[in-house]
Amino acid sequence: MTDAKKQAALDYHSQPIPGKLSVELTKPTTSAKHLALAYSPGVAEPCREIAKDPENAYLYTGKGNLVAVISDGSAILGLGNLGPLASKPVMEGKGVLFKKFAGINSVDVEVNAESPQAFIDTVARIADTWGGINLEDIKAPECFEIERALIERCSIPVFHDDQHGTAIVTAAGMLNALDIAGKAIDQARIVCLGAGAAAIACMKLLVACGAKAENIYMLDRKGVIHSGREDLNQYKAMFATDTERRTLDDAIDGADVFVGLSGPNLLSPEQLNKMAANPVVFACSNPDPEIHPDVANATRDDVIMATGRSDFPNQVNNVLGFPFIFRGALDVRATRINEEMKVAAVHALQDLAREPVTQEVLDAYEVDSLEFGRGYIIPTPMDSRLLDRVSSAVAQAAVDSGVARKPYPSHYPLSSIEEVYGS
Ligand SMILES: NC(=O)C1=CN([C@@H]2O[C@H](COP(=O)(O)OP(=O)(O)OC[C@H]3O[C@@H](n4cnc5c(N)ncnc54)[C@H](OP(=O)(O)O)[C@@H]3O)[C@@H](O)[C@H]2O)C=CC1
Ligand SMILES: CC(=O)C(=O)O
Ligand SMILES: [Mg+2]
Numbered sequence: 001m002t003d004a005k006k007q008a009a010l011d012y013h014s015q016p017i018p019g020k021l022s023v024e025l026t027k028p029t030t031s032a033k034h035l036a037l038a039y040s041p042g043v044a045e046p047c048r049e050i051a052k053d054p055e056n057a058y059l060y061t062g063k064g065n066l067v068a069v070i071s072d073g074s075a076i077l078g079l080g081n082l083g084p085l086a087s088k089p090v091m092e093g094k095g096v097l098f099k100k101f102a103g104i105n106s107v108d109v110e111v112n113a114e115s116p117q118a119f120i121d122t123v124a125r126i127a128d129t130w131g132g133i134n135l136e137d138i139k140a141p142e143c144f145e146i147e148r149a150l151i152e153r154c155s156i157p158v159f160h161d162d163q164h165g166t167a168i169v170t171a172a173g174m175l176n177a178l179d180i181a182g183k184a185i186d187q188a189r190i191v192c193l194g195a196g197a198a199a200i201a202c203m204k205l206l207v208a209c210g211a212k213a214e215n216i217y218m219l220d221r222k223g224v225i226h227s228g229r230e231d232l233n234q235y236k237a238m239f240a241t242d243t244e245r246r247t248l249d250d251a252i253d254g255a256d257v258f259v260g261l262s263g264p265n266l267l268s269p270e271q272l273n274k275m276a277a278n279p280v281v282f283a284c285s286n287p288d289p290e291i292h293p294d295v296a297n298a299t300r301d302d303v304i305m306a307t308g309r310s311d312f313p314n315q316v317n318n319v320l321g322f323p324f325i326f327r328g329a330l331d332v333r334a335t336r337i338n339e340e341m342k343v344a345a346v347h348a349l350q351d352l353a354r355e356p357v358t359q360e361v362l363d364a365y366e367v368d369s370l371e372f373g374r375g376y377i378i379p380t381p382m383d384s385r386l387l388d389r390v391s392s393a394v395a396q397a398a399v400d401s402g403v404a405r406k407p408y409p410s411h412y413p414l415s416s417i418e419e420v421y422g423s
Helices: 003-014 032-038 044-052 054-060 087-103 116-129 142-153 161-181 195-209 248-252 269-273 293-299 322-333 338-352 359-365 385-400
Strands: 064-071 105-110 132-135 158-160 189-191 216-219 257-260 280-283 305-308
Touching: 044 054, 054 064, 064 087, 064 189, 087 105, 087 385, 105 116, 116 142, 132 142, 132 322, 142 158, 142 161, 142 195, 158 161, 158 322, 161 195, 161 280, 161 305, 161 322, 161 338, 189 195, 189 248, 195 216, 195 257, 195 293, 216 248, 248 269, 269 293, 280 293, 280 322, 293 305, 322 338, 322 385, 338 385
Parallel strands: 064 105, 064 132, 132 158, 189 216, 189 257, 257 280, 280 305
Antiparallel strands: none
16 A cells, blocks of 8 residues: 555544544433433343343344454454554454445454463353454454354354355455456365465355365465475365475466455466466455455456455455344354255355345446456445345355244345344
């Protein structure tokens, strides 16, 4: 970013008041009578009801529309481990997206934990307060055990966004991009740079969508993850291939797909030039991609290019997933977010990209036209139809797969966030 853009970002966060979120009141509070209801003595009545039956918390408090965004700051975007407090702008940002796109209230919680177990214990002890937990920017491999343990210990949905939100959006974009490139996913040779939270989850979901594990070369900082390596954790080991290729330079030769979930400027124009015809490049590291789209487009005119950023076409970013996935899960009071719900979200995103783009989206991106093709493989976050399409698909999948504690919502389809509480 230029110095002017960096300053604009700092000003945005500090002016006119610090931060991006605030708390609003939902009940009248202008008289002593109101206070006697909101506070003592009236507040005792809902307390007694919740003590009798914890489900009443959904009736008398904001729990059912409240998601905690929780991080230890160990993998903040692609910036690395900057600690919990430095992750707060990102966590507030996730809260902005929850509210703006899905009408969900959120609190950000930055945990200073000395170990994964301490983090798990901290979160588990406060979990009942919320309707769901969105884990964010926790590095691999610790994130896998943290999420598994919290799913086991909590009765509300726990979802590591960097794993599953990213994987859902990547899979949707990839299925469309390969279709446009005229390639079959089960034939595609895929290079994944990065072997952390996002990369492992993305490759697992691509395999579930038809990619062949033996066609995937995954790389970490030490190079290709191959069967001869003895330094692999169990998650990386799932992607160890029997190959003589050792470096990105080796792996990228002839590849159909590059997925970057690692760090900035790690794919060179020379390496892009070694890829097969119509290469699909998802350079998803934030804020700086593995290859800048201007560089990629200048290098090859047949590249189908996506990044995680809002300021370039084809934004492959978990913002297209987590707000709507939680909306659907909360509205049927799902106990968890399972594979069926994730796959339903993939197909809802994939299908929406193939529909005509609305004027609202054209205006938001200041373009005259946008249609399914190389420059538009996935819906944009500013598409208000996402609220209905993804949330409905996720809610229906939760009901069908038996994890919903409420029926499919009678107030669906949703056409705006004003409707999220029903009528
Ligand atoms: N667009 C989107 O929606 C999203 C994008 N991301 C991006 O993905 C990236 C990774 O995030 P996340 O998975 O959460 O973090 P993790 O810390 O869990 O994983 C980072 C991975 O990147 C690898 N890596 C880092 N530098 C290099 C390098 N120079 N060469 C090869 N591999 C490297 C690490 O290798 P090693 O294992 O050897 O340490 C590790 O496997 C970030 O840039 C993040 O912004 C993440 C989530 C969503
Ligand atoms: C988008 C996001 O969650 C990340 O880059 O970590
Ligand atoms: Mg993240």
